[in-house]
Amino acid sequence: MPKLQLKEKLSKLRKLRIKFNIGKPKQVAIPPPPPKPLPRGFRVVERYPLYEPFAHVAIVQNPKTGEYKYILDELQLDPLERSVYNRILEILLAEIESPKEEIADPRKFFAEEAKKIVDKYRISLGWLPDVSWYKILYHAERDLVGFGRIDPLMRDPNIEDISCDGVNKPVYVWHRNYESIETNLVFETDEELDNMVVKLVHMAGKHVSSAFPIVDASLPGKHRLAVCYRREVTPFGTAFTIRKFREDPYSIIDLINLGTFSEEMAAYFWMCLENRASVMVLGGTAAGKTTALNALACLIKPGSKIITIEETAELNLPHENWVSLIARQSYGLGGSNVGEVTLFDLVKTSMRHRPDILIVGEVRGQEAYVLFQALATGHGGMCTMHAENLDSAVKRLTQKPMDIAPAYIPLMNIVLSVQRVHLVKGGERKAYRRVMNVNEIADYEDYRM
Structure with missing residues (x-):
């Protein structure tokens, strides 16, 4: 009898293993x-x-x-x-x-x-x-x-930005083909949204609380995260924006195929960068400045020593001889700057590494002054800057906090302006990124198109 029971148990167990897919x-x-x-x-x-x-x-x-x-x-x-x-x-x-x-x-x-x-x-x-x-x-x-x-949205290669403006508001995405569009994803309670944001901040290795409600961090995969926590700084509750990092960055060939650059422009920049010319990329928010800068930087000679300096890691270069420096926020409380490493500090430090090309992700403060000093000593340089055109860029450069002397402006040899434009193709109006103009700076007020 016990043997019979054992056989029955064994038979049932084998059936269970087949049902539950345990084993093979x-x-x-x-x-x-x-x-x-x-x-x-x-x-x-x-x-x-x-x-x-x-x-x-x-x-x-x-x-x-x-x-x-x-x-x-x-x-x-x-x-x-x-x-x-x-x-x-x-x-x-x-x-x-x-x-x-x-x-x-x-x-x-x-x-x-x-x-x-x-x-x-x-x-x-x-x-x-x-x-x-x-x-x-x-x-x-x-x-x-x-x-x-939001994990499915992070998996979509067509999405550039993901943003949530508060509780009971739809999440918005910036789609490569359709621009800013509303999704059907909504965080319906403060608790759900707060927990979501705390998780994201912890994934970035940072801390967020009512005492420190503003966080700017880098998520795994180099995605950029900006957070405003609860109702400390916004009446609508917690808000966040994620700028997605493209693991496979656009090459200059990709931008030619997309119509951002012409073939003649690409050949011109290739020749200039091989001869260590300095380049500045201008444009508004989400105009494609960093994308253009990254594609142009890939034209630098493979053996060149390159140092990139950014607040959050966005550049991705194929060069072996490349050092990426990232700014760090202060560890101190209140107005203390304990442990802070600014772009200004990194630009100064980079000069001791003897770079052939110094690339600053975005200039908007004192780091611009050190960058132009580096250009004056014979180093190559590249950067981006928020400005609609060259005239407004020069005005920003020559005023505080950048405070560049007018005599130093021609050290930035070439300035290109990138804009997002709307064109009608196939009966539909869509957004495209285009290089609107390229200028060579001969003198403080002498720009050649």
Whole structure:
């Protein structure tokens, strides 16, 4: 009798192992998320996956008004799956140990460890189909090591910026093809939005609180984060903006294909940079200054010693002989500057590294004075600056806090202006980035087009 019972138990256990997919893995067909109902009067313009099969997006437009919206479709958990998700989340937080060494891909590490723990506990948690477990693991990865509810947006390569202006307000994104558009993602409570922002700030290795409500930090992946916490500085509650970092930066060929540069412009800048000319890129907010600067910097000779200086890391160069310097905020309280490392400090320090080319991400203070001093000693230099045209740039440079002497202005050999323009193509009006003009500076008031 005991032997018969043992055989029955063994048979049941084998069936359970097949049901729960423990042991040999198998392919599971996961249906994509069902499309959300479209807003009234809107039609689908474009649909594409963000993270197959869990998240998709539909770009919709109202033909009458021309308004676009970004509709995120994500696989949601049903009540039973949500209950198991909450329990498995507690188990994962308790049992996953932090890696002893720095790892290149935290998501991959988490996925491997989470699967081991799920296989260990899934029988005690109750039977669920394999599709449900994949959904649960997706949400666990999204919420624990990802960016939470905005994680699908971070996966979209077409998005440049993500911003939330407060509670019960839709999240907006800046799409490469459709500019600023509203999404269907809304944080409905102060607690949900505050927790989301605290998580992002902690991912950046920073602290945010009512005492220190403003944070400017760099997220994993070099994405730029700006936060205003709670209602200390904004009446609408917590607000944040993320400027996404492009891992595969635009090359000069990409910008030629996009129409930002002409072939003649690219050849001209290539020749100038090979001969260590200094270049300044002008433009307004989100005009593409850093993108243009990065593409031009890739034309510098491969063996040149390059030092880049930025407040947050945005430049990404292929050169081996490249040093990236990043400014650091103060550790002190109140008006104390303890531990602060400014752009001015970094520009001065960089001169001791004997650079061939010194690149400042953006000049707007005393660092401009040191940069022009470096140009006067024969170093090559590049930078960006907020200005609509060369005249306004020269006025800013020659006044405080930059305070550049007019005699030094010609040390910046070439100035190009980048703007975002609207053009009608294929019957649709879209935004494009274009180099509007290129000037060679012969003298303080003598500019050659």
